[in-house]
Amino acid sequence: MTPLFDSASLPPSEEPLEEGAVLLRGFAAAEVQTLLEAVSQIAMAAPFRHLVTPGGYTMSVAMTNCGRVGWVSDRGGYRYDPLNPASGTPWPAMPAAFLGLAARAAAQAGFTGYDPDACLINRYVAGAKLSLHQDRDEDDAWAPIVSVSLGLPVVFLWGGKRRADPVRRLRLESGDVVVWGGPARFVYHGVAPLRDGLHPLTGAMRINLTFRKVF
Numbered sequence: 001m002t003p004l005f006d007s008a009s010l011p012p013s014e015e016p017l018e019e020g021a022v023l024l025r026g027f028a029a030a031e032v033q034t035l036l037e038a039v040s041q042i043a044m045a046a047p048f049r050h051l052v053t054p055g056g057y058t059m060s061v062a063m064t065n066c067g068r069v070g071w072v073s074d075r076g077g078y079r080y081d082p083l084n085p086a087s088g089t090p091w092p093a094m095p096a097a098f099l100g101l102a103a104r105a106a107a108q109a110g111f112t113g114y115d116p117d118a119c120l121i122n123r124y125v126a127g128a129k130l131s132l133h134q135d136r137d138e139d140d141a142w143a144p145i146v147s148v149s150l151g152l153p154v155v156f157l158w159g160g161k162r163r164a165d166p167v168r169r170l171r172l173e174s175g176d177v178v179v180w181g182g183p184a185r186f187v188y189h190g191v192a193p194l195r196d197g198l199h200p201l202t203g204a205m206r207i208n209l210t211f212r213k214v215f
C-alpha cells in the first residue's frame with residue numbers, strides 16, 4: 001500500500017472555514033517541489049534562524065523571509081524590517097512563483113489584486129510549535145494572510161477573536177493553502193507540536209510560507 005503523504009493524491013477542494021477564511025486543499029500540490037527549491041535558494045542567502053521573543057524565549061520554529069520586508073523578533077519587540085538583522089542586507093526578492101501562487105490563492109478566496117510585501121518562511125522539526133497568537137504587526141488589517149504548507153503534516157490550531165474562544169484543530173498537509181482575510185484576519189491561531197515523520201521532499205521537516213500585506 002502506498003502511504004498517503006499529502007493531498008497530492010486527492011483532487012483540490014475548497015472548504016470555507018469562517019467568513020473571510022478558506023482552506024484550499026491541494027491548491028499548491030503541483031508546485032511543492034518548485035517552492036521547496038526556491039526556499040533552499042532563499043535560505044542560502046538568508047539562513048533560517050531561531051529568533052528570540054521580546055520575553056526572552058528562543059522560538060522552536062526557525063525563520064527566514066523574502067520580499068520587501070521580513071518579520072523579525074528580538075528583545076526589543078516584533079517588527080517588519082527591510083534588512084535581515086543577521087547580515088545587514090536586504091531580504092532575498094520574492095520569487096515569481098511565490099507571488100503568482102499567493103495571488104491566485106487570494107483571488108480564489110475573493111481577494112483580488114493581492115500584492116504581498118513579505119513572505120515569512122517557518123521551518124518546523126519534531127516538537128517545534130507556535131503558541132496561540134494573533135498576527136497584528138501589519139498596517140493592512142483587511143488584506144489576507146496566505147499560508148502554504150509544505151512537507152510533514154501538522155495540526156493547526158484555530159480559535160476566535162478572543163484568546164479564550166474555543167480552539168478548533170485542523171490537519172494541514174503538504175500542498176494545502178489557507179487564506180485568512182477580512183473578518184478572519186485577527187483570529188487567534190497556532191501550530192501544535194510537530195510529530196516525528198519523514199516526508200519524501202522535506203525529510204523530518206515542515207515548511208510553511210506565510211504571505212503578508214504589511215503596508
Ligand code: MD3
Nearest residue numbers: 122135145147180185186187189208210
Ligand atoms: C489566521 N504561522 O507565522 S500559518 C505565523 O503554520 C503563523 O507556520 C503558522 O501563524 C504556520 O504567524 C500558521 C496560518 C495563519 C497565519 C496567519 C494567520 C493563519 C492565520 C493570521 C490570521 C488568522
Ligand code: FE
Nearest residue numbers: 133134135189
Ligand atoms: Fe500567525
